[in-house]
Amino acid sequence: MTLRLQKYFSRTQKTVDRALRRWLPKTSQKPSVIHKAMRYSVFAGGKRLRPLLVIAGAEACGGKAKQVLPTACALEMIHTYSLIHDDLPAMDDDDMRRGKPTSHKVFGEAIAVLAGDALLTHAFSLLSKNASIRGVSPRAAAEVIGLVASAAGTGGMIGGQVADIQSDEGRWRRRKNNPFGTPARLLSFIHQNKTAALIQASLLAGARLAGGTANQLRALASYGKNIGLAFQIMDDVLDRVGDKKKLGKKGSDQANRKLTYPALYGLGKSYRKARACVAAAHASLAPFGAKSALLHELADYLLVRDY
C-alpha cells in the first residue's frame, strides 16, 4: 500500500469510527443487549472499505467527507448486518470472523438475527438525515436511498447471497440446480451482486451527494464494478492461499465445495482476471484526471492486500 493510501485509510478509519460511536444507539439505551450486539459487530475490526469509498467518491467530485459521513456509516452498517446474517448457523455457519467469535456465538441466534435487522434499519435512519445536510439536494438524498436499497436488495447483495447459498456444497456442478446455465455465469452473478454491487453503490452514493455529473457517475460506476469484482476474486484467492490467522477465519471455501474463481478457473487465471479488472478500473477513471490519484492507488492495493 502506498504511504498516501495508508494515511488516507487510517484517517478515514478514525473519522468513521468516531462517527459510528456517536450515531449507533448507546448501550445504556434499553434493551441494552441489542445495542451491545450492534456495536460488537461494527467494532470487530472492519477495514471500513465502504465508508472510505463513499468519501473518496465524494471527494473525487469536489465534495467534502463531512457531507457524506452519515452515508459512509450507513454503508458500513449494511455491510456489517450482511456479515452477521451470513455467519448464522442456517447460512455459512461461521463461528469466527476477523479472529473474534461471531455475533450468534456471543449473543445467541435470536439476538444476532435482530442485531442484523437493527443495523440495516438504522442505516436507513441515518440516510434519511442526508436531506438536511447543507449542500446536499433533497433529490440527491432521495436518490441515494434508492440506489443503496437497490444495491443491498435482491437485485444486488441479497440476490448474490441467495445464489451463493444455492451453489454451496458443490451443488453448482449439477446443471439442474443452476438457473444461470453455466457455472461461469452463476459465478459472475454471485460476484457482481454479493460484493461488487455495494462497493459500487458506496462510490456512487458519495459522488451523487457531492453533486457529481452524469459523466463522473458513469465513470465511478464502471470503476466500482471493476474493483468490486477484483476485490471478491482476491477474497477467493486469499481464502485459498492466505494466512488463516490474518484472515481470522476457520474453514475454507474449498472444504465447503463453494463455487469460487480458483475452484472454476484455478489460481493463475483467477489472479490474471483480478488484474484485468484493476486495469479496467484504472481506465474508467480517465474523466477525473489528477483528482483520482487515490482511487488509482486503491485499485492497485486490492491486488496486493493480504487480509
Add this chain to the structure above:
Amino acid sequence: MTLRLQKYFSRTQKTVDRALRRWLPKTSQKPSVIHKAMRYSVFAGGKRLRPLLVIAGAEACGGKAKQVLPTACALEMIHTYSLIHDDLPAMDDDDMRRGKPTSHKVFGEAIAVLAGDALLTHAFSLLSKNASIRGVSPRAAAEVIGLVASAAGTGGMIGGQVADIQSDEGRWRRRKNNPFGTPARLLSFIHQNKTAALIQASLLAGARLAGGTANQLRALASYGKNIGLAFQIMDDVLDRVGDKKKLGKKGSDQANRKLTYPALYGLGKSYRKARACVAAAHASLAPFGAKSALLHELADYLLVRDY
C-alpha cells in the same frame, strides 16, 4: 365492523394488493426463490391494517390514497419481514401463521432470513420514491423515511421484540432478568414498541406525506399509540380465548409462559384496559371533526375483532 369500515377495508385491501403485486420483484427475476419467498409471505392473508392506517392518516389530513400507496406497501413489507423473522426457529419457532406453513418451513431457514432482509430493504427502496410523488414535499419524504426507520428499529419494533424474547419462558418473573424493574413496566415497553410503534408510524407517515399540520400529527400520534396498545392487548386476549382455527396459529402464549396482559392482569382487567385505550383514541381525534368518522369506527372494531 360497520358496513362502511368493511367496505373501506375491502377496497383498501384490493388497492394495496394490486400495488404490492406490481411493486414486489417478479418471481421470474433471478434468483427466483427469494422473490417467491417474499411474495409467499406478503400474500399469506394479512389484514393490511398498516396500509389502511397509512391511507386513513393521509385522508384525514386531506390527502389522497394514491400519494401514499408506496408508503402503505412499504409498511406492509416491514410488518411481513418482522413476522418471518419472529417465526424463525431461533425466535418464536412457529410452524404455522394465518393457517399456512411459515416461510422457513417452506423455503428453509436461510432463505427465510434473507426474505425478511429483502422485504425490509425493498420497503426503503419504495419509500425513496416518495420524493418524486406530485404534491409530496421532499422534506416530508425524507422525514417519513426517518420516522418509519425509527419505529421499526431498536427504539421501536425491534426493541420490543428483544424485550419480548428476554421475557419468554417465564423469565419475566425473575427480577434480575428484568432491566425495567417491574413486570408491568416491561410489559408496557414490549407493547408500546413491538406493535404500537409501527401502527403509530403508519398513521403519521400518511399524515405527514399529505401535509398534515403539527396539530393533526400530534392527534394522530396519540390515536395511533392508543389503538396500537388496544390492538396488542386484544391480540393477547384472543390468543387466550379466541378460535385457534380462525387465528391460524398453533401453540399459545400461555404454554410459552409469555408476559402478556392476561398473564399479568387477568382477562377482565385486560379487556377494560383495551377499552380505556380505545376511549383515549376517540378523544385524541377531536381536532379532526367529521373527517375522522372512519378512524373512530376502526378504533371500535379493534375491541370486537375475532382474528
